[in-house]
Amino acid sequence: MNANFLTAVLLPLALFVIMLGMGLGLTPTDFKRVLVEPRGVIVGAIAQLLLLPLVGFGLANLFPLTPELAVGVMVLAACPGGSTSNLITYLVRGNVALSITLTAVSSLITVFTIPLVINGAMQYFLGASATLQLPFLKTVIQIAVITLIPIGIGMTLHRYAPKFAATVEGYVKWLSLFFLGLVIAGLLLAERANVVSFFLQVGWVMLALNVIMMFLGYAIALGTKLDGPSAKSISVEVGIQNGTLAIAIASTPTLLNAPTMAIPAAIYSLLMFITSAAFGWFIHSQTRSPRPTEKDSRP
Incomplete structure (x- = not known):
């Protein structure tokens, strides 16, 4: 797959579809839940926004990674949760409303934290060779445009055309997975000369x-x-992380423009569905509680 087509066409399209699908399932109530049920949101946000980058940083130091792959680990760790987490939460009989709220909140906050985490990672792992820094304001605006606008479109459709939004939401989520698969395949194909080496180097890090x-x-x-x-x-x-956003940040010419840094996110995006399935099986074997209804999980 042509690298220019991947970064200029497929990645933006995939990200738009994924964030649109997220917006189709959001309402203002999902943001108000931060005030209604603060404890779960606070605990989840701390785990997502603080603990995840810290664990990623520790693993990137622990394993013998190249500086570019180490930064790639941090790019993935800095990104918000993925919209697929809501579906998986439902399948493992979790609190779907909390999952939706955490996805929405992390997607908003990471617009501002992503450039801070990535710039710090590049300074630490690349040192004097870190010739590129993400300008904070420009990066915030660009990430906001590629994430918050499609979310806003989805929420608008949900508000003013609820039947249409409910009808297409499922199709959009499956289309999101299809595009994610294309993006990963295109990236791995573009880096096919080193893909085995990359898997051996960073695969265990992302699994861990x-x-x-x-x-x-x-x-x-x-x-x-x-x-x-x-x-x-x-x-x-x-x-479940927004791997497509991580790949876009690493590969887009106006951001990092470093496809090698996108490899950890691509590998993680493959592994997370396998481990989520294993987690679901483990949880299901430990508990037989009834599946929460929409009434139970949403105030």
Whole structure:
């Protein structure tokens, strides 16, 4: 797949579809829930926005990665949860409303934290060779445009054309997975000469990051006296990342323009669905609680 087509056409289209699908399932109530049910949102946000980058930083130091791949790990760790987390939360009988709220809140906050985390990572891992820094204001505006605008369009459709939004939401989510698959395939094809080496170098790091965060999220939620469904939601939320956004940040010419830094996000995006399925099986084997209804999980 042509690299220019991947970064100029497919990536923006994939990201637009994914964020549109997220917006189709959001309402203002999902943001108000921060005030109504603050404990679950605060615990989930701390795990997503603070603990995930810290664990990613520790693993990037622990494993013998090239500086570019280490920065790529941090790019993925700086991104918000992915919209697929809401579906997986439903399948593992978690608190879907909390999952939706955490996805929405992290998508808003990371617009501002992404350039801070990435610039710090480049200074640390690349040092004097870090010739590129993401200008804060320009990067915030660009990330806001490629994420918040399609979310806003989706929320508008949800508000003024609810039947249409409900009809197309499922199709859009499956289309999102299709585009994510194309993006990953295109990126790995473009880096095919080094793809085996990349998997051997960073594959274990991304697997460790995913598994550690899912179990930490679950343990911290239970440790703060949240109920089981909320703990599942937080665990899934910190395990499912917006890999497409990470790939876009790493590959887009107006941002990092470094396809090698996108490799960790591509590998993570493959692994997270496997580990999520394993997590769902593990949780299902431990509990037989009834699936929460929409009434139970949304105020």
